[in-house]
Amino acid sequence: MVNAPVSHAAPLDDAVAAKIRASFDKQGVMTHWGAHLSHLADGHCEISLPFSDKVNQQHGYFHGGVIGAIADSAGGYAGYTRISPDHELVTAEYKLNILAPGKGDTLVGRGQVVKSGRSLIVATAELFVIENGKWTMCALMQQTLFVLAPTTPATR
Numbered sequence: 001m002v003n004a005p006v007s008h009a010a011p012l013d014d015a016v017a018a019k020i021r022a023s024f025d026k027q028g029v030m031t032h033w034g035a036h037l038s039h040l041a042d043g044h045c046e047i048s049l050p051f052s053d054k055v056n057q058q059h060g061y062f063h064g065g066v067i068g069a070i071a072d073s074a075g076g077y078a079g080y081t082r083i084s085p086d087h088e089l090v091t092a093e094y095k096l097n098i099l100a101p102g103k104g105d106t107l108v109g110r111g112q113v114v115k116s117g118r119s120l121i122v123a124t125a126e127l128f129v130i131e132n133g134k135w136t137m138c139a140l141m142q143q144t145l146f147v148l149a150p151t152t153p154a155t156r
Contacts (some may be wrong), residue, residue, distance in 0.1 A: 009041035012081055020045075020080050029069060037077070043113035045077035051105050062102030062138075067127055071096055071141035074111030075123035079145045082116040086150040089121065094143035102138045104129030114142075121145040 012020075017040050024030060024037050030047075033054050039046035047070050049055065049062075057063040072094055079089050111125040127139035 009044045012040055012042060016081065016085060019085055020077055023080065024073070024077060027073070030073060033066070035070065035073075038108070039110075040077070040081065042081050043078055043116075045074050045081070045111045047074045047077070047109045047111075049107040049109075051107070055107075059101070060103070062104070062107050062129065064096075064098055064102070067098065067102050067107065067139050068094070068096050068141070070107055070109040071111075071125040071127055071139060072143065074109035074125045074127075075141060075143045076111070076145060078111035078113050078123050078125075079116065079121040082113055082121060083147055088148040089145045090148060092120070092144040092146045094141055096139055096141045098139045100129075100136055100138045102127075102129050104131035104136070104138075106130040107138075108135075117147075119147050121147060 021037060033049055035047050035049040038048040049070055055062055055066040072091055076089055076091060108128045109125050111123055114122045114124055123143050125141040126137060128135045129138045
């Protein structure tokens with residue numbers, strides 16, 4: 001099974017990578033769960049999440065909602081690598097197919113941009129669970145992202 005980050009993708013500009021990492025760190029759910037960005041490159045993002053009682057379901061697997069959230073973020077941050085630094089993204093929709101139980105000690109989501117345009121980006125993500133060093137694909141996702149034009153920051 002595929003178990004190495006994409007190596008043929010162009011590296012990111014340091015400022016773009018820093019913006020993506022700062023955005024990711026603002027996501028309370030990702031930091032609460034212990035997820036981290038494990039690879040970034042042009043059109044690609046990998047997120048890793050260790051198994052814990054924060055992300056499980058009653059059978060001891062990664063919860064399907066957690067798998068969906070990792071997929072959404074992996075595809076979304078892959079999309080972020082393709083937009084202007086003053087723009088933002090939000091998910092318009094995604095479709096997730098769970099192919100196998102999320103049974104393992106780590107969940108890895110690998111997002112990749114399929115097509116990027118001025119207002120929409122289409123991305124995919126492959127989700128793997130790792131158990132005792134063995135990688136198993138557990139889900140596939142396809143999503144559409146809206147590119148948001150720069151706005152004045154809202155005050156809270």
